[in-house]
Amino acid sequence: MRIELLLKRFASTVATLIGVLQFASCPVNLCAQATVALPRTDFDDPTATVDRFIDAKLTADERALAKRSDDAEFCRRVWLDLAGVAPPIWELREFLADRDVEKRTRLIDRLIASPRFASHMATRFTHSILPSDSEAIRGNDSDELREWLRRAFVENKPYDHMVGAFLTAGGATDSGPAIFYTSRDADPVKVAAATSRLFLGIRIDCAQCHDHPFADWTQDDFWSFAAFFSQLQVDSQNGSSATAIEDRIGKELTYPESDRIAEPRYLGVDEIPEPDPGNLRRRQLTIWLASRSNPYFARAAVNRVWAHLFGRGIINPIDELDSMSLATHPELLEYLSEYFTQTRFDLTKLYRVIAKTNAYQRTSQTESSRPAIDSYALMLPKTLSAEQYFDTIAQNVIRQRFDGSIESERGEQLRRLFVQRMRNSGATPLEYPHGVVQALGMMNGPEMMSATANENGLLASIEAPFYDDSQRIEALFLACVSRKPTSEEAQRFTDYLNDASIEATRQERLGDLVWVLANSAECFSCP
Structure with a gap:
């Protein structure tokens, strides 16, 4: 019995x-978006502005809003999302007993400032950065990467500096950012595909052998981007077994089954890049990556943070950022991208803004039929x-x-x-x-x-x-x-x-x- x-x-x-989650994985209706009145895009109160974007779309589509989550639901959600673990019993009891109307804001701020946030973000970024099969093979190396990332989040290193550290990594191959290359055999083709997907939100590897079947990327686009990593090589250090990532000036990348040399060129840019004083192509790419002339970098970061907190990106999948027609709220994505750039790529500020929105704090429970998953009329369980x-x-x-x-x-x-x-x-x-x-x-x-x-x-x-x-x-x-x-x-x-x-x-x-x-x-x- x-x-x-x-x-x-x-x-x-x-x-x-299974039943609760199946509704969230159903196909999204990608029909034309209704035109909505845009809120004023200042940065005095970005949380309220984000809610105005969401609510304006809901009003235009005549969708009802779910009620606010109760304190227990919110506390579990924000602890899991920002600290990577459910709240301890005593913390939960204190939060439920607290009658301060600002207690949710205080909890968000406290969790983001806590060591748990840094550890959780380090784990998430490690999973994203390493190939799916690499952690089992390189357990010690992944620990090195996770610890480097944890320290970066403790220091609140700006996101562009963090990404720059990966793209320009050199020296010992068993230390932090260099693992980005060694986990991909320092292969320019693999590294280019990972860089575009992770840091630009674009999957260009489909254009490696032929023009992309569903996007505008050509084979030339792929190989010109991969050429930024043509100088990569792994050398032994002083004849020992230790190895290091280095750049060999003059090393070129050729198209497959051809002697044609791939000339480096930024994605979506026709002009040849300005030369780097030391002819270091990875540094050349890093400078462009976080510049205002690159439309993808800030969008990709914002879209990933949104997907972390809401279970799906404003553009979904998150590595199809070149298809803005897939964006459920394109103006919102542009607004948050501009805000992220204005704050000098501060991830903690971005997380605070989104976590404090009414949209993030809605309940995931409903007694009626569930609205479309891209409406944000209610929260999606993850x-x-x-x-x-x-x-x-x-x-x-x-x-x-x-x-x-x-x-x-x-x-x-x-x-x-x-x-x-x-x-x-x-x-x-x-x-x-x-x-x-x-x-x-x-x-x-x-x-x-x-x-x-x-x-x-x-x-x-x-x-x-x-x-x-x-x-x-x-x-x-x-x-x-x-x-x-x-x-x-x-x-x-x-x-x-x-x-x-x-x-x-x-x-x-x-x-x-x-x-x-x-x-x-x-x-x-x-x-």
């Missing part, structure tokens, strides 16, 4: 998650990354941290194995990417055994005699799904704890309830 009950509940929660899920369970249930300040080798190894098993690099945040094998591994894996054990952690702490059953159940909900239980949920959990017909000890039943919540749709999602 016990196993049957648990499996029935698990099947129900997985079906719920699937947690493997790191977000593991760190939440480790922090709130197992009560152990594995976020860089490693407390045990076994704990860190558990985290690595879990991330490798559960991460799906091809999935979007609006998709549930895990199959049966991953789900079974989740249900029966070592991390779940640790979470449901009673020796330590949450289960041991709520066994204290001054807790009653209602307080124990509330603590389980706060830990796993960041909210208090409904009266119906509380009653069902209480009935299970006190059902004498179930052949299990009381401690085992509490572990069962953790198992049910930790495997629920809510625990796997950011509302």
Whole structure:
């Protein structure tokens, strides 16, 4: 009876998650946009301006707005998005009890200024920058990159400086930005494709062998852009086994099966670039990248930040930025891009502006039919990354941290194995990417055994005699799904704890309830 009950509940929660997320992955209607009155594009109150862009489009399309999220929903969302982990129980209790009308703004500011923000951003950027199969092969190198990025976010390094560090990286190949090249074998073709996709939001690799079938990019465009990386080479240092990234002046790139030399040229620019004093082509490209004559750099960064917080970009997919016709709110994208440029590419300011909008703070719940996913009439639930899920369970249930300040080798190894098993690099945040094998591994894996054990952690702490059953159940909900239980949920959990017909000890039943919540749709999602 016990196993049957648990499996029935698990099947129900997985079906719920799949149903909730399926609406977000349906095809988008890309018909012509309605013309809306544009708000004044000043930067005195950019958060209000962003909301005016969104609301003007909703009004023009006669769409109803979802209500504001409640405090528990917002707190879970902003912690997961900005800190990479659900709120600790005590933080959540304090936030729910706080009656200050400015508490959401204060929480956003505090999280962005916290070390957790830097660590979470470093993890996200590492996943984006490295090829999908490289981290398993180059575990130590990816750690070096993640640590370099973490320090950059702690220092609030401007985004153009950060990208410039990658494009002009040299020296030891096992240090920070140089891994951008060594993970792609310092191949100009691979590096050019990655640079255009990551930092310009354009996928030009389809034009490598022939003109792009769906965009205006030609084969000449691809090879002229790749020529900026023609000087790349990896050399040994002083005859040792250590290697370094260097530029060899005079080294050229030729078209495939041809002796024709590819001359460097910026994407979308017909003129030949101004010569670099030292003839360093990567430096030449870096200077142009963040200049006002490049229409893609700021847009690409803004679109990625928007996709992080909302689950999809203003242009979606985020690497099709050359197709402005795909933008759901083109004026909004241009406004935020200009704001980002005016703030000298300050990512923290961009995150603050967007996170404080009414659009970001709307609920993801609705009792009626869901509006189009590109309307922002309500929030879209996002699937947690493997790191977000593991760190939440480790922090709130197992009560152990594995976020860089490693407390045990076994704990860190558990985290690595879990991330490798559960991460799906091809999935979007609006998709549930895990199959049966991953789900079974989740249900029966070592991390779940640790979470449901009673020796330590949450289960041991709520066994204290001054807790009653209602307080124990509330603590389980706060830990796993960041909210208090409904009266119906509380009653069902209480009935299970006190059902004498179930052949299990009381401690085992509490572990069962953790198992049910930790495997629920809510625990796997950011509302």
